[in-house]
Amino acid sequence: LAPRLLLVDDSPDDLELALWALGKVGLTDVRAATNGPEALELIRQGSPDAGGPPWRPEWVLLDLRLPGMDGLEVLRELRRDPGAGAPRVVVLTSSEDPRERQACWELGAVAILDKPLDGSVLQERMRSFREAGEN
């Protein structure tokens, strides 16, 4: 069963590229949000799913540059109230600002990946976290 992923990015191009990269490695249970509040609602409330319990992401792929509430603010909010699912957050960025990266780690991101997303690199990270969780 493919893990449930939430993509958060306001650029249609970047969303399309990430979806394509995820699809290539069989990660197909993916939904998207284009801003912080929308992402937080999906994480905390879940989204209605046909016939079953609400869909909640296990992983969040988060862009840092979002209009209004930015990615760091989303991380801060999730740290305050992670919601029932408490998903792991992977930051996706084109930035190399060390202070920004440091802030991501401090706010609980489990990985920081460069854009464009490489599906197999993400899968590798997810596998090592799963294994760490099983041990």
Place this chain on the structure above:
Amino acid sequence: MQDSGDPANARRLLHELRVHQVELELQNETLRETEALAQAERSRYLELFEQAPLGYFTLDALGCLLQVNLTGWGLLGFPAGRGLGLPLASFLSGHDRGRFLDFLARARQNLPLAPCEVELPGPGPGPVRVQLQSGPGGAEGACGIMATDITLLHKALEERRHLAETLDQRVLLRTAQLERANREMETFTHMVSHEMRAPIARMEGFGRMLSDATGEDQVRRTAERIGEAARRMRAVIDGLLQLTRISLDPARMETVDLGSLTLRVLEDLRQESPARTDCVSVDVDLQVEGDPRLLGIALRNLLQNALKFTRDTPCPAVTVIARNQKERPLLVVRDNGVGFDMAWAGALFQPFTRLHPEADFPGLGLGLAMVRLVVTKHGGQVWAVSSPGEGAAFHLQFPP
């Protein structure tokens, strides 16, 4: 008595008397000369005493003024001679008086004495700072005091002390300013680097996609996206160059009529997209000192901004109003567009910052950064007021 009638005797006596008389006259002459000399010396001494650059005070046993030279009267701020008999302490402030009386007591007992610094009324509008020392005493029970005007020295020392005391503070302040400028510069550099990397990452991503693409349509579509990313990259570079030019070019100040400048900018925008500018009304009656080219860039960006965010408003309305308010020129651009959440207002004027998804309102996020740069360059301030769905008002305030 037997010789009294002797004429020879009488002649000798007369002669002796004449000799005595001449001697007495000579002695008299010498005395007169000596007295004249003494008078001259005395008046020379008096002149020296009166005109000396030091103030001299002779005080009686109670500390009252017995004798004061002209300089001394000047220091007391009193017409010469009129204050004799007054206690010197009565010319001092309560703060100085105690120290002076201690000083005076020690001077009377001939104890070792450090100079005493006090303030006196002085001849001018402000008080003078003087240094008192024990001086030539005069008669029994009296006491001599010399006073040196050290106002200038005192002021210089005070200034030096103040400078030394505030040096650390000034260094700290300047360091903090430089550190902040450095941090802003660093943040800006990272932002620029991010904005340039983003389209490159897209090109790389679509390049990967392209090598996987099947079918002519998908190949063409993907190739177009690469082209778009390259155009975006160029726009970022052009925008940055414009921002840099605004920042570095010296402003050419002149009196600018904001009313006609606004109409000119509006006319340019009308040429570019005729339909959109109909909703703009201009009520500007204001002149400011500024660079017309830079102010034009600011107005253009503000109007473009307002037009962009009223794009989907059913009855769009943009107003430009400018007046002198409380003697400061104020220009307001108001729209009835989508508005924004004031929680993010602080980020509004940062370069490459957006409050709305780029998919909805395309742009680089540099327009308002340029506006702020122009207004700051004119010594003014810029701020925005809004709430979501309620439109926005951008305020530009110029120095009086």
